[in-house]
Amino acid sequence: MNIEWTAEDKAFQSEVRDFFAAELSPDIRRTGQLMTSVYSEHESAMRWQEKLHAKGWAAPHWPVEYGSCDWSVTQHYIFARERALAGAPPLSPMGIQMCAPAIIAFGSAEQKNFFLPNMLSGEHFWCQGYSEPGSGSDLASLKMSAIEDGDDFICNGTKIWTTHANEANWCFCLVRTSREDRPQKGISFLLIEMDSPGVEVHPIVSLSGEHIQNQIFFSDVRVPKANVIGEVGKGWTVAKYLLEFERGGAAYAPLMQVRLKDIRRLAERTPGDSGAMLIDDPLFAAKLAQIEIEAEVLEMYELKTMSAISAGGSPGTSASVMKILGTELQQHVTELAIDAAGHYGLAFQPQAGAPGGDVVYPYNHGDDFVGEREAALASLRYFNERAGSIYAGSNEIQRNILAKAALSL
Template sequence: MDLQWSAADLAFRDEVRAFLDEKLTPDLRRAGRLMTSVYADHEASMRWQAVLHDRGWAAPAWPVEHGGCDWTLTQHYIFSRESVLAGAPPLSPMGISQVAHVIVEFGTPEQQAYFLPRILSGEIFFCQGYSEPEAGSDLASLSMSAVVDGDDLVCTGSKIWTTHAHEANWMFCLVRTSRTGKKQQGITFLLIDMTSPGIEVRPLVMTSGEQIQNQEFFDGVRVPLSNVIGSVDDGWTVAKYLLEFERGGAAVAPGLQVTAGEVARAASGQPGPDGRPLIDSPDFAAKLADARIRIDVFEILEFRVLSTAAGGGNPGTASSMLKILGTELSQTLTELLLEAAGPRGRAYQPHATRPGGPVAGFVPPADGYLSGEEWQAVAPLRYLNDRAGTIYAGSNEIQRNIIAKAALGL
């Protein structure tokens, strides 16, 4: 693999930088810089999506005929990296980076014509209805039922840990349409209008105090059969396809590299145990160096996966590898950032951040007082949020089982 950028690639990088310099307002940059989780402030994210959509860059990985960009692998990487470096708030992945791909692959022409343009414009905002109170990483154990009644499926049950369900107007959902055969059989992939009668959304408060995840209750919700993606009872095939994008469909290494740089800068300005800058502490420096080496290795694996995808191949178990390595590296970096923040990082100061959802029950100080600097307020919230990284999108234990079975034959 040639890792050298060509003159054309460098020209494209300059084009992206010029666009970001022009279009990223100070408020949008602040929303990206002060994120406390993998999700940006919702309003800022949607405003940035509108800017990208106007430029034709909202969904560069989509097929060109549906609004994607005819970019090379290197151009995709450059765009991702430059966006992170510039502090752009990320877009919500559920629509553009996840369900859109299964609509392209398995959807009817009518479904593609209706949903894809509206996902791009932001008119339709998706959440993901996979996990249930009794079915998390063991997703095939889901029990939310959907019974055929005329031209509809009547859905009854509950979903949980649903990011931005309080913001979404559509959900892509896995439902149980049959209980015969293996538990992976009889599952259907369904698109549900969240304004349908019989749906109740209850927010869940995270350890960080943010309300990003939710639980939903479905009481006899009628959904047209025309909203099924693929075939009834064959949703497991669709879901597995989507999970490959959820676990490894975007460039993650640039964000990890930027965070490692933040850690180094923070540690340079904070005293260590001996009074010298923390970055000069042999123990801290060794941990940061180890993380940066692992990020470099991760980036090479990511290049390989993106190259496979760009050539029309299937990432396969490499998606699970990326999910494991990426989330564990992110946890390592947030631990180091919290260590660098020191005592001021222990203060709970969400008013100085831009969280991905409302913060329950927190009353900010009237004068906006902040103990320390903004990054020190962000550090503990990022740390708390990142604890979930090795659980969501299929726990890392499950990912290791997938690799052991599919790649190693164990």
């Protein structure tokens, strides 16, 4: 499809490009270009958020009255694509993209006035307290308790696989405030300060040596009832709303298309089995063309969903569709990158990338790697994207949601 942009859209594109050219320092740009997961390195991302906030572009999808941009859906798309082309790192989605829509939809005026400005400025950095040992995709089975005590709740339990809990000063949690006839009942959506007495964060270091995930332990943590978003005992409604934005609140296609161009360029320099360049291999060329077509199809679907969000709606069941299509296509892209990397794709070299957390021994040995950097990044992104179809609700669960909600099966 040939999309003709208006003169206003072209002017906006120039404004975005000029802003990126002026404000993206080399170190921040490098962080974005060398990312190996969905999370960028914390310090660089916070410096970038400060620049975006000063421009008024930190949360373009929020309603305008809360500090957002009065952009058209085309402008949202232009910004997402230019960000990918420029190599700018994404901001952490936990606060601005996930918790904020829940506060906007269900929070009190006092909660909005306090939390939203601090999210925009980066003063509050958030993590998500959903999963527990034994309660991941079956989230309604969670056990972390919150018992009423005067004006407070006393919280006990644990959350696991909590991204950047070691960096966060706030956590949005699902807690069980009562036992009801259905597991989805009696759950409340509670905001907890991470420096509260009784909160302990234990690191989970992955096999790659990266410290991004954590387990949080809550022992008699006192939290004001005023920190409940929505009604007590009805947090499942808030959680489902938030998950729509986690699964379908951002576009996959622009960055995927940038990565496909990188793969094409790498294949033009990589010898195939016949001795000719890999790009001239008919089988590889056919795979590349097929994935490029699928990325364009996904882009059209994302534009439709972005239009609904910009009009004040939520992604709805489109969130599950985008989660399935986006993560599974990303996996195919990384598989193709492994082919294009050749022998260099066989080596595990995390030092070639910019992961979303500290890398500990034995992989923390500077910038020394073998082969082209793009080839060295291939296996890192391949392994990370294996988790894409599991986190934020496994794709099997998403298909069940679609079968029930969209097809009435």
